[in-house]
Amino acid sequence: MASLRSWFSIPRGSHFSLANIPFGIISTASSNSPRVAVAIGEYALDLEAFAANNGFSALSIIQPHQKVFSEPSLNAFAALGRPIHSVVRKYIQSVFTVETPYPDVLKNNSTLQKQVLIPLKDIKAHLPFRIGDYTDFFAGLNHAYNCGVIFRGPQNALQPNYKHLPVGYHGRASSVVPSGTPIRRPNGQILLNPTAEKKTPTFSPCKKLDIELELGAFVCGSNEQGVPIPIEKAEENLFGVVLMNDWSARDIQAWEYVPLGPFNAKNFGTTISTWVVLADALEPFKTKGLENDAEVLPYLKEKNEKTVYDINLEVDVKTSSGNTTTISKVNARNLLWSFPQMLTHHTITGCPFHPGDLLGSGTISGTTAAEYGSFIEQSQNGKEQISLSGGEKRTFLEDGDEITIRGVCGADEEALVGFGECIGRIEPSLGLKFD
Amino acid sequence: MASLRSWFSIPRGSHFSLANIPFGIISTASSNSPRVAVAIGEYALDLEAFAANNGFSALSIIQPHQKVFSEPSLNAFAALGRPIHSVVRKYIQSVFTVETPYPDVLKNNSTLQKQVLIPLKDIKAHLPFRIGDYTDFFAGLNHAYNCGVIFRGPQNALQPNYKHLPVGYHGRASSVVPSGTPIRRPNGQILLNPTAEKKTPTFSPCKKLDIELELGAFVCGSNEQGVPIPIEKAEENLFGVVLMNDWSARDIQAWEYVPLGPFNAKNFGTTISTWVVLADALEPFKTKGLENDAEVLPYLKEKNEKTVYDINLEVDVKTSSGNTTTISKVNARNLLWSFPQMLTHHTITGCPFHPGDLLGSGTISGTTAAEYGSFIEQSQNGKEQISLSGGEKRTFLEDGDEITIRGVCGADEEALVGFGECIGRIEPSLGLKFD
Numbered sequence: 116m117a118s119l120r121s122w123f124s125i126p127r128g129s130h131f132s133l134a135n136i137p138f139g140i141i142s143t144a145s146s147n148s149p150r151v152a153v154a155i156g157e158y159a160l161d162l163e164a165f166a167a168n169n170g171f172s173a174l175s176i177i178q179p180h181q182k183v184f185s186e187p188s189l190n191a192f193a194a195l196g197r198p199i200h201s202v203v204r205k206y207i208q209s210v211f212t213v214e215t216p217y218p219d220v221l222k223n224n225s226t227l228q229k230q231v232l233i234p235l236k237d238i239k240a241h242l243p244f245r246i247g248d249y250t251d252f253f254a255g256l257n258h259a260y261n262c263g264v265i266f267r268g269p270q271n272a273l274q275p276n277y278k279h280l281p282v283g284y285h286g287r288a289s290s291v292v293p294s295g296t297p298i299r300r301p302n303g304q305i306l307l308n309p310t311a312e313k314k315t316p317t318f319s320p321c322k323k324l325d326i327e328l329e330l331g332a333f334v335c336g337s338n339e340q341g342v343p344i345p346i347e348k349a350e351e352n353l354f355g356v357v358l359m360n361d362w363s364a365r366d367i368q369a370w371e372y373v374p375l376g377p378f379n380a381k382n383f384g385t386t387i388s389t390w391v392v393l394a395d396a397l398e399p400f401k402t403k404g405l406e407n408d409a410e411v412l413p414y415l416k417e418k419n420e421k422t423v424y425d426i427n428l429e430v431d432v433k434t435s436s437g438n439t440t441t442i443s444k445v446n447a448r449n450l451l452w453s454f455p456q457m458l459t460h461h462t463i464t465g466c467p468f469h470p471g472d473l474l475g476s477g478t479i480s481g482t483t484a485a486e487y488g489s490f491i492e493q494s495q496n497g498k499e500q501i502s503l504s505g506g507e508k509r510t511f512l513e514d515g516d517e518i519t520i521r522g523v524c525g526a527d528e529e530a531l532v533g534f535g536e537c538i539g540r541i542e543p544s545l546g547l548k549f550d
Numbered sequence: 551m552a553s554l555r556s557w558f559s560i561p562r563g564s565h566f567s568l569a570n571i572p573f574g575i576i577s578t579a580s581s582n583s584p585r586v587a588v589a590i591g592e593y594a595l596d597l598e599a600f601a602a603n604n605g606f607s608a609l610s611i612i613q614p615h616q617k618v619f620s621e622p623s624l625n626a627f628a629a630l631g632r633p634i635h636s637v638v639r640k641y642i643q644s645v646f647t648v649e650t651p652y653p654d655v656l657k658n659n660s661t662l663q664k665q666v667l668i669p670l671k672d673i674k675a676h677l678p679f680r681i682g683d684y685t686d687f688f689a690g691l692n693h694a695y696n697c698g699v700i701f702r703g704p705q706n707a708l709q710p711n712y713k714h715l716p717v718g719y720h721g722r723a724s725s726v727v728p729s730g731t732p733i734r735r736p737n738g739q740i741l742l743n744p745t746a747e748k749k750t751p752t753f754s755p756c757k758k759l760d761i762e763l764e765l766g767a768f769v770c771g772s773n774e775q776g777v778p779i780p781i782e783k784a785e786e787n788l789f790g791v792v793l794m795n796d797w798s799a800r801d802i803q804a805w806e807y808v809p810l811g812p813f814n815a816k817n818f819g820t821t822i823s824t825w826v827v828l829a830d831a832l833e834p835f836k837t838k839g840l841e842n843d844a845e846v847l848p849y850l851k852e853k854n855e856k857t858v859y860d861i862n863l864e865v866d867v868k869t870s871s872g873n874t875t876t877i878s879k880v881n882a883r884n885l886l887w888s889f890p891q892m893l894t895h896h897t898i899t900g901c902p903f904h905p906g907d908l909l910g911s912g913t914i915s916g917t918t919a920a921e922y923g924s925f926i927e928q929s930q931n932g933k934e935q936i937s938l939s940g941g942e943k944r945t946f947l948e949d950g951d952e953i954t955i956r957g958v959c960g961a962d963e964e965a966l967v968g969f970g971e972c973i974g975r976i977e978p979s980l981g982l983k984f985d
Contacts, residue, residue: 285813287720290900290902316847340724340731367899375811378718463736465736
């Protein structure tokens with residue numbers, strides 16, 4: 116696809132080219148009610164203000180729904196369904212192209228430009244959705260294998276169910292936070308001497324604080340309780356994708372997780388990027404995921420081979436001394452299960468979904484250390500040092516470390532479809548004292 | 551405490567005596583907006599209508615907040631905090647006592663009585679809260695032990711962490727439904743031959759559909775992300791308690807749950823009773839839970855010994871042929887961990903809570919089969935038949951079976967504090983076909 120040229124200045128290499136048009140929730144110093152916007156180059160287009168000033172006058176289909184742009188979350192917009200998201204995105208693209216058929220809407224209206232185009236540096240980006248339920252999967256085959264090798268050796272690295280169903284667990288919706296929110300190192304129960312016969316936990320700040328490089332997908336559809344979403348309908352229920360960092364307390368997890376799964380090790384925080392890239396914008400970047408050599412049950416079989424996304428992901432660590440190191444570069448195609456498969460499996464028992472529900476992919480890792488999406492893999496659960504620039508070393512996260520995840524699709528610097536950044540910095544644990 | 555006598559007719563043996571005053575959300579045929587009510591005897595007191603007709607004119611503290619009674623959930627009322635819940639409950643008790651200091655409010659106002667007192671048989675009771683997050687614990691020691699014996703034998707029945715922390719998992723908020731909602735038997739992946747070397751799952755309706763007899767506690771407070779709720783503050787963050795049936799698909803669970811815990815086996819439905827008994831109403835029924843012979847870490851240590859509730863629970867099965875059998879009678883004191891301990895542990899890593907979040911206790915079982923709160927315990931995972939009246943037998947639930955959980959505190963038939971009923975009937979699975 117040739118890149119769309121704009122009359123509006125969009126820097127080369129911007130994640131938010133005209134090929135993208137990601138949606139988010141913003142507020143500004145002068146107008147602090149959160150509302151819907153899209154990102155274009157280095158600006159946010161305030162859709163509440165745009166709609167109020169007849170920006171959508173040429174788009175009759177959206178006019179009865181314009182109030183969704185004044186909502187403090189994308190839930191209502193998402194609920195309108197993918198055909199509407201598509202029309203709105205294409206219309207905004209057409210308003211911004213050089214040869215726009217609607218020059219009077221914005222191109223020739225500098226007054227409105229000043230009103231509705233706000234530099235990204237001047238906005239606050241909020242959580243894009245009011246998240247009803249959040250589920251985290253484990254679809255990164257290499258990550259599952261690498262962790263399995265660490266804990267059980269290569270012979271039993273993957274559990275028997277792994278290739279038959281997308282393994283997942285219900286996460287904590289209340290602790291999903293937007294990029295930029297600091298993450299406090301959690302306290303909890305850890306086993307200082309896991310090999311001792313008598314297992315006596317210690318109350319301590321987490322000593323194995325980790326990241327998980329993931330994608331998150333927001334759902335726009337809904338299903339009645341008791342009625343699954345079939346695989347061929349799953350795609351139309353997906354709104355769009357964000358970057359996700361599923362912070363993990365490995366030592367708390369090791370002690371607590373038998374038999375009901377990770378709990379406090381995960382529920383202290385999950386960071387997502389704030390601009391949701393529409394499923395439509397990602398469509399040209401669909402690719403084949405990892406091969407599944409098991410016989411997948413019919414309810415999970417997809418017609419198309421290309422069901423995951425070709426997204427170049429990377430993870431930076433910036434330490435408190437100011438050194439920044441890219442510790443991982445990996446492609447998002449490293450998944451055994453697609454988001455449609457996750458959604459269909461999740462609903463096969465009849466579990467109901469609503470717009471704004473969030474699915475996490477699980478940690479995305481490649482097959483070499485430079486492609487691992489977590490510290491536990493890179494440091495072999497603390498056994499090996501990860502070298503950072505400036506001579507610093509890490510096994511797990513230290514206080515003051517700032518993690519930045521980036522992700523971008525495409526090679527044409529004028530037509531990138533990117534996610535921006537997903538950032539979180541570790542604050543020291545609270546010094547809790549008890550009688 | 552002597553029972554409060556009322557000028558209003560409350561049948562002996564009613565769960566909703568003046569000692570109770572549980573809160574719920576109702577609608578009626580003539581007024582279908584869900585709104586707040588309390589249950590008294592065989593009636594609901596419509597608090598929206600009561601407030602609109604100056605019912606609270608003598609209670610100045612509630613007047614600025616009266617709009618909470620028009621909300622479609624208890625979230626806003628709960629968020630006012632326990633001191634307000636207490637005042638409102640006591641005021642309603644005083645309005646209904648024989649010697650009410652406010653006779654003109656309702657006792658001598660038959661017009662208003664007709665307007666605001668609605669027979670329970672004429673109302674629809676809704677989900678009492680908009681549930682943000684739902685967490686299910688595993689605090690029923692006898693249940694954990696019984697299940698551990700079934701799967702691992704008596705030597706390793708309890709996992710090493712069990713007595714050190716309240717084990718729990720994040721559940722699915724979207725599938726929590728009010729009493730009376732039918733539950734469809736889920737389809738999913740099960741392992742027909744679990745002992746075969748090659749593990750090949752089959753897609754099938756669940757064959758081991760089970761109940762879990764639990765209590766649920768709704769949270770009324772909130773905490774900032776990163777800041778735990780200390781044990782001495784936990785109680786004031788608890789709004790009230792409901793009965794809960796955590797429907798479970800044991801065969802789906804057995805295949806899916808390693809290593810991340812139960813997922814589809816639980817997320818198809820959780821039923822709760824619709825009248826929330828305030829923590830205040832349960833205060834006189836506090837008792838000591840099960841002894842914990844492990845050294846509990848200081849952050850989980852409670853000052854008071856009496857931290858669980860003396861509630862007589864029972865479970866009825868009504869089959870499609872109309873036979874009803876009480877299969878379990880057990881006291882709710884059979885818990886190793888209290889709700890305050892669950893809440894404090896849940897937040898110790900900094901996990902944020904909001905009003906309307908729900909905590910499940912885990913299955914409550916005694917030490918004998920007649921006290922087991924699940925079919926898996928009663929039938930020893932399908933090995934033994936459970937005898938029902940009329941000569942019927944069960945190992946797990948059959949289509950058409952209706953489960954009713956009841957719970958009540960107290961022995962004085964004129965001062966019971968009861969929960970009403972928590973009912974669900976099993977519908978046949980959908981006959982799903984795939985290419």
